[in-house]
Amino acid sequence: MATGEKGARATVPALAAQGLTLSWNGVEVVVGDVSLEVGAGEICCLVGRSGCGKTTILHALAGLTTPLAGRVLLHGQDVTGQPGRVSYMLQKDLLLPSRRIIDNVCLPLVVSGMGRAEAHARAEPLFGRFGLAGTQRLWPSELSGGMRQRAAFLRTYLMGTDVTLLDEPFSALDALTRVDMRRWFVGMVGELGLSALVITHDVDEAVFMASRVYVLAGAPSAGEASHVSGEVAVDRAGMSSEEAFELTDEFLIAKRRVMALLG
């Protein structure tokens, strides 16, 4: 385990931010010169205090905004300011209350021009795999919080790219459901062959899920643009189960390093 190492990641990262400087209004800089990488098949987490600019970064990585400076690379290709190149889940799950679950999860397919019947046929077989068997015809209000998040993640997956960004995906859930969901999520990312960047406030969650945790520090509302204060690599080599990992010295050491970088 190491802090601040860039490491010898020889292969092209699935996603890279290079020197991103971002503003929400084109004038005030929220984050300055942020660089990070997500390797193929890797889960990285971005941790920072409320208001430090995490969502601002996610929007830029998703191509929803254009940076003042810097660029976003997807498998080495410049995709700065191009939406639709990575999948993303916004800070709220945003399931539409007036649409059944099947129509909610099919939204990205329908928006991209696929017929409703074909979209349903594509999504239906995935319901069991996402722990949503039998919920197709239900309304969002009839699902538990965890089920809603899994539906939102299925919808994100159906955006169809291998790189996925999630903004506080589990923050609205109760503590026990969160623990179950983070374990489920790590398994799904591996099973589906995705690369993921997860934004979270929760240091335990970040250390549990990520192979590397990026720490964002600063106070943009006080005129201090945020920056990546460090990167903590999490070493699970030799671990037999994720459950046990939370009880290990390695987990606590990584957690302490993240806390120190948060300031």
Ligand SMILES: Nc1ncnc2c1ncn2[C@@H]1O[C@H](COP(=O)(O)OP(=O)(O)OP(=O)(O)O)[C@@H](O)[C@H]1O
């Ligand atoms: N539309 C806006 N109007 C005013 N300020 C904004 C706007 N959008 C973002 N900001 C400011 O930019 C900064 C970063 O916001 P951002 O939403 O990226 O933070 P965050 O780290 O995601 O916070 P949280 O953890 O609470 O979700 C904050 O100081 C916020 O007040």
Ligand SMILES: [Mg+2]
């Ligand atoms: Mg946010």
